[in-house]
Amino acid sequence: GNSVTQMEGPVTLSEEAFLTINCTYTATGYPSLFWYVQYPGEGLQLLLKATKADDKGSNKGFEATYRKETTSFHLEKGSVQVSDSAVYFCALSESSASKIIFGSGTRLSIRP
């Protein structure tokens, strides 16, 4: 079945460091890909998305590119801030259905 595998955490970085959180997926057809974020004490919210191959999603300095050839959607940010500390979820929605399949999440902590 369809699935998402993402980098296990926790990940701890210093402020202004470069961030990569790896995500790969298994899916039939042409899924849409998402990164959702859960800040401490808050609900799950969309960070960015890409709906077809080679699309790049971006928001708040974060970027991810839909790579069909490597079935990947890695999350990157050039310079992280303390306020980026959160749990990040990679996810897909199947081409034949709109339910979302989530990865297990990566907890990110940024040190001042």
Added chain:
Amino acid sequence: GAGVSQTPSNKVTEKGKYVELRCDPISGHTALYWYRQSLGQGPEFLIYFQGTGAADDSGLPNDRFFAVRPEGSVSTLKIQRTERGDSAVYLCASSPAGARTDTQYFGPGTRLTVL
């Protein structure tokens, strides 16, 4: 505008009891989803409504779980004969039309604890 709301925010019950969890989606959204999130895991899909009908209930774990959306807006997730393994955060989400490219907007969740 208002986002997705869920009530109650916390529910503690005893094993064997019946519980109802409510979701108010964003006004005008035809698609509504229920997910369950266990500690340290990503949300897992339970059921998807398009309007009043359950378009996909493949994620419901067994027949103790049931959900309704009688008027195409508010939805209630019902769990009979609760078990300790049902303890989790139950999340509701809505999207404009249920397309695979739509953004799903999540509520704050209901934390269910079964003693």
